[in-house]
Amino acid sequence: MLTQLTLDQLRILASIVDEGSFSAAGRRLGRVQSAISHAVRNLEDANGVTLFDRSSRRPELTAEGRVLVNQARRVLAQVDTYERMAGAMAAGLEPxxxxxxxxxxxxxxxxxxxxxxxxxxxxxxxxxxxxxxxxxxxxxxxxxxxxxxxxxxxxxxxxxxxxxxxSIDMVPVAAKGHPLAGKAALLEPEDLTEHVQLVLTDPLESTGPNFNVVSPTVWRFVDIGRRLDFLLGGFGWGFMPHYLVREHIAAGRLFKLALSDANVLLGAxxxxxxxxxxxxxxxxxxxxxxxxxxxxxxxxxxxxxxxxxxxxxxxxxxxxx
Missing domain, CATH: 3.40.190.10 (Periplasmic binding protein-like II)
Known part of the structure; x- marks a missing residue:
């Protein structure tokens, strides 16, 4: 039954609703009114439902018609998207x-x-x-x-x-209450090696080259957000992008560690x-x-x-x- 359905019929149905009448839809589409009426009748026959109430001077959508015209608009929108995508891909757009x-x-x-x-x-x-x-x-x-x-x-x-x-600024931080956070003097590399360092790592090559890893005891993370949670939890110290910890530093939840001038670990x-x-x-x-x-x-x-x-x-x- 639905194999008789055509996109032209759906466009005519939507146009009738948009324009308010069969004749107005015909003028918009460049068709005579009889052709519009014939297309609607064929669509009703194909669907097995009455789309318009013709008992008054101006046809009105039936309850079934109101539902199906919305479905017709969805189909037409999908067709438009298909045509746009096909044209764009033909012009070199990747799928x-x-x-x-x-x-x-x-x-x-x-x-x-x-x-x-x-x-x-x-x-x-x-x-x-x-x-x-x-x-x-x-x-x-x-x-x-x-x-x-x-x-x-x-x-x-x-x-x-x-x-x-x-570039992204990196700062060494530790949580409030961590032993390094309470140091008044500038920290030397040997001060850092006494504590667990939390580092970001390659999930497939954790034994590969590391940067700014100085502590012999290291906890490795793939997820930077998870590493931040553990830093806030006081599990160790580590370098973090400044934009991610700025608010935590301002609120006192994290402390920016003061490293000595001789320490070359600071960077971006x-x-x-x-x-x-x-x-x-x-x-x-x-x-x-x-x-x-x-x-x-x-x-x-x-x-x-x-x-x-x-x-x-x-x-x-x-x-x-």
Whole structure:
């Protein structure tokens, strides 16, 4: 029965409701009224229901008609989306965009970026991976992500194309009540080695290179939020992105540890955008790569990531996790 249903009939049904009459729908669609009436009758026959009450001068939707016209609009909207997506893919838009992001990359900058992407490509599907240290680069190399936003490994394969977008200040912190938090004097490296250090690690290569790991006793975390919970719980000390702990420091829940001038552990993470130079980016990926090179987006990324309060000025540019 429903095999006789056509998109043209659904468009006519929606047009009648939008325009208020069969004749007005005919004028909108460039059809004579008799053709409109015939299409509606065929649609009613195909569905086995009466769509319009014709007992008055002006046909009115029946209860069944009100339900089915809403279904018709959904079908037509899906068809429009299908046609847009097919046309966009024919013009080079990838079916899906996959982005891999290191856990310390600030969310507001990513939201701003993807809000613009959604306006430019409203129908594209996006997969966003936020995993442990090293996962973003690994996905780019494996081809399971088109774009990565991460701290680039200095030993990354030559196929990885990268450009720097900014840096994230790292500060050493411990919870209120932790022995290190109560030290009045500047801390030396040997002071830190006496206590458990909480570090962010690669989930697949935990024995790989570590940065700013000085304590012999280390607890490793893949999830940066979970590591923050344990820092707040007093389980150890560790380096954290300043923007993530700023409020905790201000509230006295965490204390920024004062390290000696001789200590070279303070630093910032340089963040880069990466992609595989051997694969041509699709339209959406190319849009993102262009957007992330713009000074305005660099300012968005930097907002809230760089130290701006009374705790001090910029610090070095070594890697710190």
């Amino acid at each position: 899906q965009l996959t982005i891999a992001i290191d856990p310390f990359v600030p969310t507001p900058a990513v939201i701003d970026l993807l809000a613009g992407l959604r306006q430019a490509f409203p129908d594209i599907a996006v997969t966003l991976y936020t995993e442990g240290i090293g996962a973003a680069e690994r996905r780019i190399v494996a081809g399971s992500a088109s774009i990565g936003i991460c701290a680039l490994n200095p030993f990354a394969p030559v196929t990885v194309q990268a450009f720097r977008i900014g 993470i340089d963040v880069s955008v990466i992609h595989d130079r051997s694969r041509t980016p699709g339209r959406a990926a190319q849009w993102l790569l262009t957007k992330m090179r713009e000074p305005n987006w660099h300012e968005t990324f930097a907002h809230g990531c760089l130290r701006t309060d009374h705790e001090g000025g910029q610090i070095g540019s070594v890697r710190a996790y």
